[in-house]
Amino acid sequence: MAESEQPIVRRDGVRLLASSPGALVAEMQRLRASLRDTATEIRPDGCQVFVRDHFDGVWATGLMKAVTDLGATGIEINEWWASLAPDWICPCCQRPKAEIVHLSDGVLIAKAVEHHDHFTSYVSRSFTRDLGAEWGKNKPHLQDIQRQITDAFSAFSPVMICESCNQADRDAKAIVGRLLKVPKDELEYFSFSVDEIRSFIRPAGNRHHVPDDEKVVDVFEKKRKREVLRFRIETVDQQVRLAVQDVHWRSPESHPSGGDLYEGTWDVLHELGMTPGGNFDLLEFSATTRTGTMPANTWRRNRDRRTAAPSEAKIKEYLAARPHLSDLGATWRCPCCNRSLSAIIRMNNKRQPTMLIGPVGHGDDRIEVCMDCLDVWRGLAKEAGVERDEVTRSDVLAVIVPVRNSRHKLRSHVAADEQVAVIAARAAIRSEEAVRPSEGFYVVI
Numbered sequence: 001m002a003e004s005e006q007p008i009v010r011r012d013g014v015r016l017l018a019s020s021p022g023a024l025v026a027e028m029q030r031l032r033a034s035l036r037d038t039a040t041e042i043r044p045d046g047c048q049v050f051v052r053d054h055f056d057g058v059w060a061t062g063l064m065k066a067v068t069d070l071g072a073t074g075i076e077i078n079e080w081w082a083s084l085a086p087d088w089i090c091p092c093c094q095r096p097k098a099e100i101v102h103l104s105d106g107v108l109i110a111k112a113v114e115h116h117d118h119f120t121s122y123v124s125r126s127f128t129r130d131l132g133a134e135w136g137k138n139k140p141h142l143q144d145i146q147r148q149i150t151d152a153f154s155a156f157s158p159v160m161i162c163e164s165c166n167q168a169d170r171d172a173k174a175i176v177g178r179l180l181k182v183p184k185d186e187l188e189y190f191s192f193s194v195d196e197i198r199s200f201i202r203p204a205g206n207r208h209h210v211p212d213d214e215k216v217v218d219v220f221e222k223k224r225k226r227e228v229l230r231f232r233i234e235t236v237d238q239q240v241r242l243a244v245q246d247v248h249w250r251s252p253e254s255h256p257s258g259g260d261l262y263e264g265t266w267d268v269l270h271e272l273g274m275t276p277g278g279n280f281d282l283l284e285f286s287a288t289t290r291t292g293t294m295p296a297n298t299w300r301r302n303r304d305r306r307t308a309a310p311s312e313a314k315i316k317e318y319l320a321a322r323p324h325l326s327d328l329g330a331t332w333r334c335p336c337c338n339r340s341l342s343a344i345i346r347m348n349n350k351r352q353p354t355m356l357i358g359p360v361g362h363g364d365d366r367i368e369v370c371m372d373c374l375d376v377w378r379g380l381a382k383e384a385g386v387e388r389d390e391v392t393r394s395d396v397l398a399v400i401v402p403v404r405n406s407r408h409k410l411r412s413h414v415a416a417d418e419q420v421a422v423i424a425a426r427a428a429i430r431s432e433e434a435v436r437p438s439e440g441f442y443v444v445i
Contacts, residue, residue: 070101
């Protein structure tokens with residue numbers, strides 16, 4: 001090969017480039033075969049989980065098809081994209097992966113990003129501005145204040161979206177600056193939320209979104225975004241000025257709450273085989289009054305709090321001490337959240353590893369799920385005022401984000417409210433259908 005000639009396939013920084021779509025697909029097929037050999041070699045005996053179902057990458061058939069269909073001669077994929085399953089759909093534009101990928105100078109771009117409210121940066125910089133770069137070390141008790149302020153004034157929680165939707169947020173802010181004359185340094189700490197971005201884009205396959213100027217301005221003005229942003233900035237500044245003087249509203253003490261009590265009680269009752277909602281209610285048996293009963297929505301509390309995961313050594317020790325779990329099989333996964341045994345084990349309130357499996361459903365519909373799914377199952381049923389069997393696996397999955405070695409994260413309180421309403425309405429319909437008129441009498445069927 002002459003020095004001036006380029007190889008058929010080559011790496012160029014973050015991209016894989018080829019002389020033609022066919023050459024690129026051939027290289028992707030080679031990488032797929034290599035991955036298959038590696039995965040087969042290190043695959044645990046009896047494992048029924050496949051890389052192709054949970055991950056994406058330069059080896060994926062879906063991206064090979066996109067390269068062929070769009071005539072790409074290069075491909076660029078980030079790790080967020082590779083971490084998302086092939087059937088992932090962007091929650092903002094509602095497009096599947098096949099419609100999200102797009103060309104840039106002949107290169108297929110496959111990227112996902114974590115969209116967050118840039119106002120969180122303002123809170124962080126305000127503390128550094130007024131308290132100094134080392135404030136976290138000098139006044140560690142104020143870190144809790146910063147977290148509370150950040151949570152209180154963030155417009156939304158971080159969310160995974162496609163790169164095009166994230167770009168639409170940047171483009172929309174440029175529109176606001178140009179048409180409404182909002183200074184760039186002010187917009188630096190502003191972000192549109194997913195529902196707002198969705199309202200001013202018109203999604204199309206395999207291309208970036210183009211925000212509608214009029215709709216962008218409409219959202220910004222109707223929601224009085226500039227006024228609200230200034231209020232947030234002024235309020236945070238005031239709170240930080242007080243914090244400099246060590247004046248704040250947060251007590252330095254922290255003690256167990258009702259939610260903490262719920263978590264500990266739930267774990268212990270599980271271990272005793274007295275899961276709430278079963279045939280025996282220990283708390284009802286023990287107390288003389290229902291006063292002090294935990295609210296129906298207690299299960300939602302502390303969902304964002306993360307505890308340290310048990311070490312691999314502790315997980316192995318835990319499983320070895322409980323041979324009955326071996327009966328489930330090395331490849332068992334919770335049929336609801338799809339977590340493996342080692343991913344379900346977490347630390348309880350006493351900082352000890354715990355992991356329990358419990359039944360839901362009856363007869364042929366009976367399944368064994370992890371304690372965290374069972375917790376949500378029971379919580380949804382209690383809030384909806386129905387029997388636990390009225391709740392389905394789909395109901396649970398609609399409100400949770402499974403987390404390894406931790407309780408499930410709540411997708412959002414809005415999602416939980418909506419699902420509780422769905423469950424209650426569905427149960428009401430079933431109740432009405434169970435009583436039908438027959439020969440002038442109502443017969444329960």
